[in-house]
Amino acid sequence: MKFIKMLFIVIGCTSLMCCQESLEDRAAKECKEYTQKHCPTPMVNNTRMDSMTYEPQTRTIHYYYSIYNEGDNKANVEANKQLLQQILLNGIKTDTASKLYKEAGFNFRFTYRSGKNPKTILLDETYKKGQY
Numbered sequence: 001m002k003f004i005k006m007l008f009i010v011i012g013c014t015s016l017m018c019c020q021e022s023l024e025d026r027a028a029k030e031c032k033e034y035t036q037k038h039c040p041t042p043m044v045n046n047t048r049m050d051s052m053t054y055e056p057q058t059r060t061i062h063y064y065y066s067i068y069n070e071g072d073n074k075a076n077v078e079a080n081k082q083l084l085q086q087i088l089l090n091g092i093k094t095d096t097a098s099k100l101y102k103e104a105g106f107n108f109r110f111t112y113r114s115g116k117n118p119k120t121i122l123l124d125e126t127y128k129k130g131q132y
Contacts, residue, residue, distance in 0.1 A: 023104050027061060028054040046071035047112075060107040060126065061098070067122055068115035077112070077122040088125055092132045105129040 021029070031054045041049040050064045067077070077084065092098065092108050101108075108127045114120040 023100065024054070024056055024059065027101060027106065028056065030054075031061060040066075043068060048115075050113075055109075058107060059105070060109050061101060062109040062111065065110065065112045066115045066118065067112050072115050072122070074114075074120065074122055081123065084123060085125055089127060089132060092127055102129070102132060108132070 031052045035051040035053070039049055039051050046067055046069045048066050048068070050066055052064070053062045054060070055062055071077075088110050092102070098106075098108070105128075107129075110123070110125050111121060112123040114122055
């Protein structure tokens with residue numbers, strides 16, 4: 001009788017564990033849902049978020065943005081690159097929504113493209129555990 005009871009407990013625990021979503025699966029799902037529901041976002045300070053993806057091979061949450069109007073200037077972006085990098089890093093450090101991903105050592109990548117010419121990348125930065 002004890003064996004049968006133990007067997008049911010083991011089977012129950014195993015079936016519950018297989019139904020749990022991994023953090024990687026959760027990241028992919030959340031990025032996809034966010035993109036479908038909110039992107040492209042309204043423009044704020046000449047910038048718009050186009051999409052957000054999860055790249056499983058590098059465990060990276062990748063944010064894609066477009067820059068418009070007077071902000072859409074490669075020389076301007078390059079001249080302010082250090083400031084922009086610091087702003088992005090501070091954003092990661094203070095973002096409570098990504099706490100689980102930061103604790104798990106995920107990477108965060110930001111790609112900013114020209115609104116006039118989407119093939120032109122104005123800024124592309126990746127932040128890894130230890131930086132944030």
